[in-house]
Amino acid sequence: MAGLDDAALMTFALTATAILIRVSLIVTFLPVLGEDFAPVRVRALLALALTACLIPVVPVHAGALPETTGELAVLMIPEFILGLLLGLTARLVFAAVQFAGQLAGEQIGFGIASIFDPVNNAQISIVAQLYYLFSILIFFAIDGHHLLLGALVQSFEIVPLFSVNLPGSLLGFFGREVAHMFTLAVIIAAPIMAAMLLSNLALGLVSKAVPQINIFIESFPIHILLGLTILGLTFGAFGALLATQFTRLDGALGQLLQLLQ
Template sequence: MNFTEAEILGLVGAFIWPLMRISAMFVVLPVFSIRAVPARVRLILSVALTLAVMPLLPALPAVELFSYAGGLMAVQQLAIGLVSGFIVQLVFAALVFAGQGVAYSMGLGFAAMVDPQNGEQVPVVAQFYVITGTLIFVGLDGHLLLIRMLLDSFTTLPIGMAGLATADVWTVIAWSSRLFAGGLLLAMPMIASLLLVNVCFGVAARAAPQLNIFSVGFPITLMLGILLIWVTLPDVLDQFSGLLTDAYELIGHLLRL
């Protein structure tokens, strides 16, 4: 059996183009992008999904793999995969932002641990929110839903020169403001309550200067903060689920689903 050079390049392109889109998503997809997951695991999953989706792909354009047009197609596939995972990553960044605000308000800003998502030091409260949000994300099969949406995008947004438009990029940039708005919305009840407590301690310190406000206020603020985290956790998780829903709606809009 003999193969021409054009046939070999066509087969390689039919494998490389979807692999780029799928592997780019796994690079930034929560749960799979953490440092605890080896790179070879992401590679094996990407190759397996690519082999599974190859027979279902529509006809690919006749573009040489190593050409200027091929480079533009590669950039489009990488952009589609990266944007799909990046939007979900912003939702988890909102949890980190909210946890940092709560931790600093209750005096736990100095207590930090390594975040497995990005390998950086974050307050323990933020880490608690991230772990809880990850359990919700996996429990709702959010990772499977995103993988399915990306695989469906090969039909609605086929491999070719056309992909994400400039308006889509500006939509993602505008939606990234939800990182701060959503994080502030998650943490606002606790921050406002702890601010009121600190104001009361400030008034008490002015009324009774002999009172050691630091030795009295820190344990009370810490215990009240832990109590507020426990009381508001269901509402925080509801808000997190709402942010995830909005993120998936945006991804569906960008992938033309």
């Protein structure tokens, strides 16, 4: 009886650990809570709370218990990879937003006026930070966190514990997602980039017509005023585009899980 109890306890601990690994990776990539400036204790408590909620509904490990550290690693590493892939896929939308803001900020002339980004431990354009904060608001406004948590729960149904498959087609999937990220970034930054291009063309014509004007100095306030105007006019369309992309994310996560099963 004691041996049976020990085996049941080990099976429960193995299952709970695997669930915690998947959950922790998703929590790590959540907006706000997953950032470096968020307290580690808060993230840990959230991961533990979600794990406690999932333990009753996730089937326990029915296979043989690992007897060595190597066997344990073979079981746990695929679970870590699955959680990492889900989190990275979800994070690509925010990466596109920040890249678009960086492009737009450089075009407007805010390249010098950068601020420290505690998320990436690097200098980032003010416009990129503004875009990122706005994307977080849209994400929570359309219940994007529910989408990620739903994908987490669905992952245990589509890809049961310790049955993760890692096919070569994953490379093609992430290649398409990264390409979509860059395309999305260009689409977001396109209005400001187009406006700055037209502004530079107009200023070039003025410089040819009136050589006495120092166009280089005069272009700074013109670019900033024009850039901020375009920024304000396109925020509504930007929000609608983000909502569409977060909705698309649900399908991308589902496709990823199908590849991993």
